[in-house]
Amino acid sequence: MRKFILLLISILMALSILGCSSPFGKDTNTVIIGGKNFTEQDILVYLMKGVIEKNTNLKVETKAYLGGTNVVAQAIERGDLDIYAEYTGTALVNILGEEYTPPSSPEIVYEKVKDIYADKKQIIWLKPFGFNNTYTLAMRTSQADELSIQSMSDLAKQSSNLKLGATHEFLERVDGYSNVKAVYDMKFDLPAGMDPGLTYAACRDGNVDVIDAFSTDGRIIAFNLKVLEDDKQVFPPFYAAPLIRADTLKLHPEIADALNLLAGKINSEEMSKLNAKVDLDGKSPNVVANEWLADNGFL
Amino acid sequence: MLANFLIMLQNRWPEIMIGTWQHIQLTLVALLIANLIALPLGILLTRKRKVAETIIGITSVFQTIPSLALLGFMVPIFGIGFMPAIIALTVYGLLPILRNTYTGIVGVNQAVIDAGTGMGMTSRQVLFMIELPLALPIIMAGIRTATVMVIGVATLAALVGAGGLGDLIFRGIAMARQDLILAGAIPVALLSILFDYGLKKIELFVQPKNQ
Amino acid sequence: MIVFKNVNKLYNKEFHAVENMNLHIEKGELFALIGPSGSGKSTTMKMINRLIEPTSGTVLINHKNIAEENPVTLRRNIGYVIQHIGLLPHMTIGENIALVPRLKKWDKEKSSKRVDELLEMVGLPTKTYRNRYPAELSGGQQQRIGVIRALAGDPPIILMDEPFSALDPISREQLQDDLLDLQTKFHKTIVFVTHDIDEAIKLGDRIGIMQAGKLIQVDTPERILRHPINDFVRTFIGADRINQIEKYPAIEEVMIHAITIFPTFGLAEGLTKMRKYKVDSLLIIDKDKTFLGVANAREIQKHFSNEKIVLSDIMKRDVQTVKLSQELGDAINLISEHNVEFLPVLDESNHLKGLITRASLVDVMAEQMRTNNNDADVEEDK
Numbered sequence: 081m082r083k084f085i086l087l088l089i090s091i092l093m094a095l096s097i098l099g100c101s102s103p104f105g106k107d108t109n110t111v112i113i114g115g116k117n118f119t120e121q122d123i124l125v126y127l128m129k130g131v132i133e134k135n136t137n138l139k140v141e142t143k144a145y146l147g148g149t150n151v152v153a154q155a156i157e158r159g160d161l162d163i164y165a166e167y168t169g170t171a172l173v174n175i176l177g178e179e180y181t182p183p184s185s186p187e188i189v190y191e192k193v194k195d196i197y198a199d200k201k202q203i204i205w206l207k208p209f210g211f212n213n214t215y216t217l218a219m220r221t222s223q224a225d226e227l228s229i230q231s232m233s234d235l236a237k238q239s240s241n242l243k244l245g246a247t248h249e250f251l252e253r254v255d256g257y258s259n260v261k262a263v264y265d266m267k268f269d270l271p272a273g274m275d276p277g278l279t280y281a282a283c284r285d286g287n288v289d290v291i292d293a294f295s296t297d298g299r300i301i302a303f304n305l306k307v308l309e310d311d312k313q314v315f316p317p318f319y320a321a322p323l324i325r326a327d328t329l330k331l332h333p334e335i336a337d338a339l340n341l342l343a344g345k346i347n348s349e350e351m352s353k354l355n356a357k358v359d360l361d362g363k364s365p366n367v368v369a370n371e372w373l374a375d376n377g378f379l
Numbered sequence: 380m381l382a383n384f385l386i387m388l389q390n391r392w393p394e395i396m397i398g399t400w401q402h403i404q405l406t407l408v409a410l411l412i413a414n415l416i417a418l419p420l421g422i423l424l425t426r427k428r429k430v431a432e433t434i435i436g437i438t439s440v441f442q443t444i445p446s447l448a449l450l451g452f453m454v455p456i457f458g459i460g461f462m463p464a465i466i467a468l469t470v471y472g473l474l475p476i477l478r479n480t481y482t483g484i485v486g487v488n489q490a491v492i493d494a495g496t497g498m499g500m501t502s503r504q505v506l507f508m509i510e511l512p513l514a515l516p517i518i519m520a521g522i523r524t525a526t527v528m529v530i531g532v533a534t535l536a537a538l539v540g541a542g543g544l545g546d547l548i549f550r551g552i553a554m555a556r557q558d559l560i561l562a563g564a565i566p567v568a569l570l571s572i573l574f575d576y577g578l579k580k581i582e583l584f585v586q587p588k589n590q
Numbered sequence: 591m592i593v594f595k596n597v598n599k600l601y602n603k604e605f606h607a608v609e610n611m612n613l614h615i616e617k618g619e620l621f622a623l624i625g626p627s628g629s630g631k632s633t634t635m636k637m638i639n640r641l642i643e644p645t646s647g648t649v650l651i652n653h654k655n656i657a658e659e660n661p662v663t664l665r666r667n668i669g670y671v672i673q674h675i676g677l678l679p680h681m682t683i684g685e686n687i688a689l690v691p692r693l694k695k696w697d698k699e700k701s702s703k704r705v706d707e708l709l710e711m712v713g714l715p716t717k718t719y720r721n722r723y724p725a726e727l728s729g730g731q732q733q734r735i736g737v738i739r740a741l742a743g744d745p746p747i748i749l750m751d752e753p754f755s756a757l758d759p760i761s762r763e764q765l766q767d768d769l770l771d772l773q774t775k776f777h778k779t780i781v782f783v784t785h786d787i788d789e790a791i792k793l794g795d796r797i798g799i800m801q802a803g804k805l806i807q808v809d810t811p812e813r814i815l816r817h818p819i820n821d822f823v824r825t826f827i828g829a830d831r832i833n834q835i836e837k838y839p840a841i842e843e844v845m846i847h848a849i850t851i852f853p854t855f856g857l858a859e860g861l862t863k864m865r866k867y868k869v870d871s872l873l874i875i876d877k878d879k880t881f882l883g884v885a886n887a888r889e890i891q892k893h894f895s896n897e898k899i900v901l902s903d904i905m906k907r908d909v910q911t912v913k914l915s916q917e918l919g920d921a922i923n924l925i926s927e928h929n930v931e932f933l934p935v936l937d938e939s940n941h942l943k944g945l946i947t948r949a950s951l952v953d954v955m956a957e958q959m960r961t962n963n964n965d966a967d968v969e970e971d972k
Contacts, residue, residue, distance in 0.1 A: 245459070245540055249553035270397070272540030273549060278459055282540065287458045494676025497641060497749075498690050498739075499666030512680045 111328060111335065114143040114161035116152050119358045119365065120213060120296060120320075120351065121145075124165040126369030127346075128322060128339060134379055135338035144365070149174055157201060162328040163335070166205075167213060168193055169316030173255060180255060182263070186212065186317035202326040206336055207343030211296055211351040214310070214318040215256065218293040220283060221306040231309040232264050235290065240267040245288030247276045255316065256292070263314045280305065295348050298356025341378065387558050394547065399566050401542040405461075405533045406570070409468030410526055417473050418518070421480025422506065431481060438474040446471060446532045454539055464533070464541035471532050472525035479521025483514030519582040523575055530571045534563070544570075591617040591779045592638060592747065597647035599633055599803075607633045609803040611647070617746075618777040622794030624784055626826075630803040631783045635749050638781060639668045651747065666694050669740030669748035669778070673755055676736060677724040683709075683735055684720040690743035701742070708738040712768055730761030737769065741776070750782045754789070766792055787827055791815070799823055841918050844954050845935045845944030848873045853882055853902030857890050860901050864890075873934055873942060874905050881934055881942040883907040911936050914943050918954070921946050 113128050115121035122144050129140040143161065146152050153175050155161045168186065171193040172178050178196075180189070194205040217232060219242075229235050235242070244266075250256040251273050260266060272288060279291040280299040293300060295307050295318075322339045329336060346354075357368045373379050388395070424431040441449070449470065453463030487510050495509045496502075511518075537545030544563045551559030592615040599608040608630040615621045623631040636642040637649055640661040648655050656664055669690075677686050684705050691701035706716045712734045724732055733753060740748050754762045766789060773780065784790050790797045791811040798808045807819040818824040851863055851872045860872055864887055871886040883905035893904050912921045912933045921933055925948060932947040 247553065248537070248546065248549040252550035252554045252556075252559070270542070272460065272542065273537055273546045274459055274540040275538040278454060278539060281454075282459045285458050287460055287540070488674075488679075490672060490674035490676045491678055493641070494670065494672050495678070497639060497665060497670035497672065497676075499662050499664070499668075499693055501662050504693070509678060513678075 108331060109137070110139045110141055111162040111332065112141045112143060112160070114146045114152050114155055114164040116149060116164075117145045117147055119298075119355050121165060122365035123354050123358065123369050124209070124320065126366045127342060127373060128163060128165070130370060130373040131338045131341050131378055132335060134373075135341065136332065136334045138332060138335070156203060156323060156325060159325065159327075161325075163322055163324045163339075165209070165320050166323050167318035167320050168208075169214065169318040171197070172316060180316040183313040184316070185313075186319050189317050190319060190321070197323070198326070204324050204326055204329055204336075206322040206324060207340050208319040208321040209342055209346045209351075210319075210344040211346050211348040212317055212319050213294050213296040213348070213351065215250065215315045216293050216295045216310060217260070217290055217308045218280075218283065218300055218305040219290045219308065220286070221304050223289060224306040224308070229306075229308065231311040232260070232314070233311050235308055236264040236266050239290075240269070242268065242289040243287075244268040244271040244290045245274055245279055245282050246271050246292040247279060248273045249276075250292035260314050263312050296351040296355055298352055298354075298359045301349070301352050302356050302360050345376065384558050384561070388562060391547070391559075391562055395544075395562055395566060398542065398544040398546055398563065399570070401546075402530070402533055402544045402567065402570060405464055405468060405536055405541060405543050406526070406530050406574070409465050409529050409533070410472055410522075412465070412469045413472035413476055413525060413529075414522065416469070417476035418480055421477045421518075422484065424477075424481050425484045425510075428485075435474075435478055435481060438477055441470050442474045446535055447538075450535050450539055459540040461541050463539050464536035464543075468529050468533055468536070472529045475521040475524040475528065476518070477521075479517050479524075480514070483517030483521070484510045486517065487513045515585060516582065519578065519585075523578045523582075526574045526578060527571050530567060530574060534567055591615055591652065592781070593650040593653075594634070594637075595648045595650065597634075597637065597644045597649060599630070599637065599642065600645045606803045608637070608644070611805055613798060613805060613808065615779060615781060616796075617779050619795040620773055620780040620782060620793055622782045622784055622790035622797045623800060624787060624790045624797055624826075625800035627785060628802075629800040631785075631800045632751055634800070635751060635781050635783050638747070638749055639665045639670060641665075666690055666743060667745045667747070669743065669745040671733075671736050671740045671748065671750040671753040673752040677732055677739070679724050682721050682723055683714075683727070686724065686735060687739045687742050689739065690745075694743055704742055704744075708741060711772070712738055728761075729757055730765060733757060733761075733765060734768065737765070737772070741772070741778075745778070747779045747781070750780060752783055752785065755784070755786065762789075769793060799826060801826075839918060839954065841912065841914055841916060841921055841935055841946065842944075844918055844921075844950055845946050846950050848934065848942060848945040850875045850879075850942065851885070851901060852876065853900065853905065855901050856897070857894050857899065857901065857904070860885055860890050861887070861894070871932070872901070873945065874901055875942050879941045881911065881936050881940050884909050884934070909934065912946065913938070922951060925951065 111132065113125050113132075115125040125142050125144045129142055132138060132140050143155075146155060146161075149170055152161070152164055153166075156164055166175075168189045169180065172189055173180055176193065176196055178192070190205070190208065197203045197205055217235065219229065219235075224230075227234075227238055229238065246257060251271060257271065261268075268290070274282065279288075280293065280297065280303055282288050283291045283305060284303040293305070293307065299305070300307060322342075324335060324339075354368055354372060357363045358365050370379070420434070424434055444452070446467070450463065450467045453467045457463040457466060491509055491513070492505055495505045500508060533543050534545030534548055536543045537549050544567050547563030548560050548567075551557065551561075551563065592613075594611045594613040597608060597611040598606070601607055611634060613634075623634060625631045633642055637644050638651070638656075640656060643657070648657060650656065651664075677683075678689070681689070684702075687705045687708060688701045691704060696704075705720065709716045709719055714731065714734065719727070719731075724735070727735065733756075736753065737750075740750075754765050757765065770793065782790075782793055784793075794811055796808060797811055797814055799806050799814070801822050807814060807823050809817075814823065815827060818827060849863065849867045849869050849872055851860055851874055853874050853876065863872060864870065871884050874882045874885055876882060882902070885901045885905040889904045889906070893899055910924055910928045910930050910933060912924055912935055914935055914937050924930070924933055925946075932945055934942055935944045935946060937943055
């Protein structure tokens, strides 16, 4: 048993050494794709890897589940990564520190971050995948139908009778609950703060009526929840798109063509389903990504 | 720096007050239930010593479950909100009170109990006139331990939507804002000290005066 | 007052802690129950206040079967003093003494008066001691409180379970004296368990000796000392009173050399020998030292004019003798019963070995008393 464990450890070590890029400069025929530490990003890493390897002669190295936004954003600027997927809203507010001023549109935000990135960071935004993983409010579909609630404006009118449960982050963010409350004039009683892992189930089980949600979370479909329309565009759009370092793109312009094949191909519902396959069905992100690519004729 | 902190405190004052009040509620309700269960159970176990070790063993097992996990177990059963938090906190507060009640009473000098019984005390009188007064310092120590523990663990109640001062702390963690974490943590520490001090005062007041 | 009728106590269906106990304890007597540890004396006592229930048989108090009484009421009317003082450490001396009155729901004034009365009685001034806590008192004082606490409810019966065994010898003596004092005042029926035979003898009106669950002998201390019923009792009472009554030295050690003469000698020869050794009797033996009789001076004087007779003609043949194998105590008894001055000591085949005289016994007794007194001194020095 101990021998086996030692063997295992040495194999893992060997693999990790092999897996690391050479410290003496990058192999120009290899590109590195990174991802943040949540499911959707994992799936995106393998989707991007799939189309690049299929349509170019380049080799792809992946660094999935690397860390939070800051970690990944710094990694690409330093050149440790060539490619990763970012969200327009996150880039605007969290990375660039710009203010989001509603009302606005996805296109305006996209163009804005694209310009600033190209200008200041020499990082190029390719075309968005098509889904918007935004902050949103969700409630049970049955209750929403019963109360005829489609949008957040509808919700505001009946909010005094409903219970809000939300993550502590959402409750605290300036662009989170306080903004929503002000713009829509929400009249919830004391919101219940809770662990991000609990909100969806708490809503499903009726412990709370309204939750903050990410629009592409797999549990929205699985738990039969309804995403409410942000009719006053309080939340910035969080359209995901591949980012690539300008120098890498210059060396391998074919990457842009390959990645743009995915542009507009994955809508929010589609992304939710893919997330659900990983989070709820327990499949591996790699497998889910390759299945989707195969099913949709990319391989 | 300090000025910023004070301004934040001023802005957050209503939230801190609500959080503190919720925290006290959680703590008191959980402790009340824990006492209502553990004190009689502890006394009962001194009358059924064969099963005592087993029962106390079971409660110790509860104690070894990390508080966060214990809270997690409650959610599928009791959902979220006040209820699962109270139950988890109660379970957590049970052991120190139960164990100290049992060991406190068992530790009372048998000669004194014999004397009492021999003089014609009913077993109820032996309990209330001899065993409980003499075991009181140990029982109170158990209650104090439980109280301080429950006040600490109650911060986690914020994870299951039960509010309390943990709410501020978790908001602070989510936003990486130290000042917010402090705004929750300091009142928690103050509550612990205050409750411990109050219980100590009560203990001195009711304690038998045999130096 | 207290009657045990065929009382048995079995533990685990096999260990006979008390076996077929029949006992009648009289009203007003101090009855000492004594025995080695594990002999069942405490068990016996605890069956009186039902701290222990008999397996079979009945215990009666004033002709009433106590098994039919409420144990709590029963106990409130039986004072109880235990070995480990058993004062409640969280109550003042006053509260401790007033405990049974409180349980019996006496009114406050009455029990308060009772407390003062009892404290004064044992020489602990109320003012000083009433509001103190037990831990502030010495062991002796604490047990004094223990005793008067048992008296507080004015119970007709008091049970004392080795109450003084943990005390130092001086406090023990004092408390024993106090108890005797109290007893002459109150005439309670007291059952006193002890393993100390001296204590039992000092305090007990009667003593009950127990061994392995059985009551072996019940009698007054005097009669038990004089007439131990068997070896167990003998060693039990002896164990603590070495040399006092039974353990005399052997006859051999006490006897003196006898002045002897052969029966064929004439009277004048006899008289000469008497003068020479300053004795008034001669023991007459034959050649192989077989004892024949005694010739005393008076007889020799009476027949001295008759020159033809020899000592064997005038010697007294019917003489009280003692065998070497007998106890010295027997010798003492023989001397006093037959009012003789001396006893010839013979072996099994009537050979003369020596002589015990009243004078030699006095020496032994004197020696005995001296050593006993020395022992007592040592005891007190401890």
